[in-house]
Amino acid sequence: MAASADDHKLRGNVFFMQQLYDDAIREYGIAIVRNPSVPAYYTNRALCFIRMGQHDRAIADAEKAIDLDSTLAKGHYLKMGQALLLDNNRLDAAINALRKAHSLAIEQQVLSVEEIGQKLREAKKKKWEIMDARRRKNDSELHQYLTALVERDRQRQTSQLHPDNLQDIEDTNAQFDNRLSEITGLFTRADDLGKRREIPDHFIGKISFELMSDPVVTPSGITYDRSEIISHLRKIGRFDPLSRQPMTESDLIPNLALRDTIADFLAANGWAIDY
Structure with a gap:
């Protein structure tokens, strides 16, 4: 007697617990062929793909599960959020998916509420860190740009002074050194504040x-x-x-x-x- 779709899902579960993801994917795939209308088969396989770093395949399976049942909180939304979370270019989509999962989990009073919440916090923190890194990079580039402008202005002004007028040259250089010091101090203070940018x-x-x-x-x-x-x-x-x-x-x-x-x-x- 041929094994049923559920039998193959159970075999896949055993392989998954043993971290034999290729074997688990094969069994879940057979289950899907025999009964393509069960969301759990797709979400189980999606989790295997996540473990193997195959993000696009995980997302495709999660989306198929969502098409079959848009209210299945403890599984496909979570797994979709996890898969999207692995791609920095899809963080907004990951946050939206996890928010939906969290909302559904609360409504349905399922046990995965806290787990989904932790993933959502992780996604938001990751997005914040990326935005903060981009801000730091912009600040660094602005610092370099302003420094170059000051140095260019220094060169222009000192070139107009008579080379024998040492006091004027010294005063001018001191003026520009102070200006550079103020700019550096401003960016240093901003960077020090940035290092503490974390919300408890x-x-x-x-x-x-x-x-x-x-x-x-x-x-x-x-x-x-x-x-x-x-x-x-x-x-x-x-x-x-x-x-x-x-x-x-x-x-x-x-x-x-x-x-x-x-x-x-x-x-x-x-x-x-x-x-």
């Missing part, structure tokens, strides 16, 4: 993954931004998204200490508002 994880909302402005604590002891948790309670259900314990808006307690800490952080790090 506990400042970030656990639903929106944005910097919190009005943190509140639920009866489970978990802190959310007030607007995001109230939106969840009104639209999704009266339960804590992470602990899944029943709760209402009246159960929320302001986290005043954290709110003040975030306000102090923003006062000293104005760039963080763009996170």
Whole structure:
């Protein structure tokens, strides 16, 4: 009797656990041929492709799974987000996919909420680091450009002075040296601030993954931004998204200490508002 599609999926699972990804891909492929309408076959194979660094093939399988079931949170959206996350040119798509996965996971109260949230934080941090690296590169190029302009101006002015007028030459050089020192100091201070451009994880909302402005604590002891948790309670259900314990808006307690800490952080790090 020929093995069923599910039998091949189970064999693929065994190979996957043994990290025999080529064998697992073969079994999942047979399962797909025998029953191409099951999203899990595609998501399982996508995860194999992710492990093997074959991003485009992983994304193709994840997209097929999404076509079959757009509400399957614990699997294809996560795997699609993971696959996209490996490509720096597709970070926005990865963030969007993971946001959708996180939202669906909360609605369906599946166990992968925290795992998806961690991947989403990873994606946002990666995007931030790339943007920050680009900013540093632009600052460095601007520093070099301004320095070259000052040196060009120095050469022009000193060339107009009489070579025997040593005091004027010395004064002019001192003036330009001071100007260069001020420019270097400005960029050095900016770079020192840049080195500290990291937002503590506990400042970030656990639903929106944005910097919190009005943190509140639920009866489970978990802190959310007030607007995001109230939106969840009104639209999704009266339960804590992470602990899944029943709760209402009246159960929320302001986290005043954290709110003040975030306000102090923003006062000293104005760039963080763009996170």
